[in-house]
Amino acid sequence: MKLDLDPDRLFPVDPATREVARALYTEVAALPILSPHGHVDPAILLGNVPFPDPAELLIRYDHYVTRLMHAAGVRLCDLGIPDRVSGTPVAPPREVWRTFCAHWHLYAGTASGYWLQHEFSELFGIDQHPDAQNADALFDTIQAALATDSFRPRALFDQFGIEVLATTDDPMDDLAVHRALADDPTFSGRVLPTFRPDAYLNPAAAGFAGNVDRLADWNGTEPSSYQGYIDALAGRRRYFADHGAVSADHGVLQPLAVDLSTSEAASLFEGARAGTLSAAESRAFGGHMLLEMARMSVADGLVMTVHPGVFRNHNTDTFTRFGADTGHDIPVTTTYVDPLRPLLEKYGNLPDFHLVLFAVDETAYSREIAPLAGFYPSVYIGAPWWFLDAPDAVLRFRASVTETAGFYRGSGFIDDTRAFLSIPARHEMARRLDAAFLARLVREGRTDIRSAERIIVDLVDTIPRKVFKL
Structure with a gap:
């Protein structure tokens, strides 16, 4: 079976609307990628060593990919993920790849299938759908490409046209990798750390007390000092800001x-x-610390992003054996209006405070986030995230928020990925879908082509630069 990328993929079926979408997409297709929130390990860019093999690169760490095979009965250790309890040997890379190819049909119609198809075709020149028969040949094709200098991480960073790439980092990270990249005259990209303090704010988080001790040790204060704890968090935020x-x-x-x-x-x-806190007390303290983080963002200027609504590590046995980020984080209903009101009462009208609200519960976008962003100068609508960064969900998102808040209260696209090679596929998808949505508005007489041409450039470039203070 041929694996062909339709040049008009994701555009409307109607020929006249498709023509408008095609023209709009052309305006932004070559613009640089701004990725202000993601999870790529910056060490791959510092070391710039070749990726080891197709299974390690495309399957092992991508829970979008592994979860569907697990649901079909494939053991995670057969996908290269170590079992920390039983010690069952993991399958070797070629066997992992064969298993994936035999299950390729599971990804039809999914976002991960779309991204992988883009990667196979655009990066590796693969023109066949993976299956059990061609698995070894495809493995060898990709492996041969990975051995070349053009597939080293820095070369791909340049090839992808990435201008800004943000990582996600522990508050006590020394950020030595980021500093080394910033000081390297041979590397011109911007790789920015992101302060992620969840485990230092939530008393229910594993290791909370130890994290408090680490903060106190760094700050030279007693671990029992609440004010020292607050001062240390503020100090670590300054350290991150000083490192970009x-x-x-x-x-x-x-x-x-x-x-x-x-x-x-x-x-x-x-x-x-x-x-010794009760569950209610623990929630109250965590809620107080979210408000404290907003106060600190007002003071130091760091953009505050909130990614709620996920029941992490839903399956205890899987978490115990295989760890976090292995496919069993499940969305839950999310509400913002009442729970976030104390924060917005204090800081919502401050235009220099930027608060980006995300949701995996897509009903929250039209019901709560868009109306909030349509009033408060500080609030921006986070792009479709995680389960929602998929073609139909992105179009639903555009329809659900635009009539309330317009185009200019959004964050710009967020790829939120650990899968480095999927970054251009994800951004290309978003640009095509924005072109499709705007083309419909043009054809329906709801906006004119000149406005649409400006909006699509702003969605890709101007808006994320503004929202994330780039």
């Missing part, structure tokens, strides 16, 4: 802001360190 960070990211189950007095917060902090 433009944002602080917060992954919470629910976006809750709680306004506590200093004495109330200090009392809960003491219980959090001791591990």
Whole structure:
């Protein structure tokens, strides 16, 4: 079976509307990629060593890919993921690849299938659908390409046209890799750290007390000092900003802001360190710290992004055996209006405070996030994230938020990926879908072509630069 990329993929079926979409896409197809939120390991760019093999590169760390095979009955250890409990040997890379190719049909119609098809065709020149018969030949084709200098991480970074790539980093990371990349005269890209403090703010997080101790040790204060804890977090944020960070990211189950007095917060902090808080007290302290992070963003200028609504590690056995980010994070209903009101009451009207709200519950976009962004100068609509960064969901997103908030209250596209090779495929998809949506508005007489030409460039370039202070 031929694997052909339709040059008009994702454009409307109607010929006249498709022609408009094609022209709009041409305006942005070659613009640089701005990736202000993602999870690529910056060490791959510093070391610039060849990727080891197709299975390690395209399957092992991509939970979009592994989860569907797991659902079909494939063991995770047969996909190269170590079992930390049983010690069952992992399958060798070629066997992992064969398993994937035999299950390629599972990805038809999925976002991950679209991205992989783009990668196979555009990067490796593969013109066949993977299957059990051609698995070894495809493995060898990709392996041969990975052995060339043009497929080293830095060469691909340039080939992809990436101008800015943000990573996600522990607050106590020394950021030596980022510093080395910034000081390297042979590397011209911007690789920015992102402050991700979840495990330092949530008393229910594993290792919370130890993380508090690390902060105190760095700051030279007593671990029992609430004010020292607050000062240390502010200090680490400054350290990140000094190393190029433009944002602080917060992954919470629910976006809750709680306004506590200093004495109330200090009392809960003491219980959090001791591990004696009730579930309600733990939520209150976490909510207070989300409000504190907003206060700090007002002070230091870091963009505040909130990624809520995910039940992490839903299957205990899988988490115990294989660890986090192995495909069993599940979306839950998300609400913003009431829980976030204390934060917006304090800071929502400050135009220099940038708050980007995401959701995996797509009903939240039209019901809550777009109306909030349509009033508060600080609030921006986060692009479709995770399960929603897929063609139909992106178009639903555009339809659900544009009539309320327009195009200019959004964040720009966010790829949010660990899969380095999928970055251009994801951004290309978003640009094509924006062109398709705008083309429909033009054909329906709801906007004119000149406005659409400006909007599509702004969606790709101007808006993310503004929202993320690039």
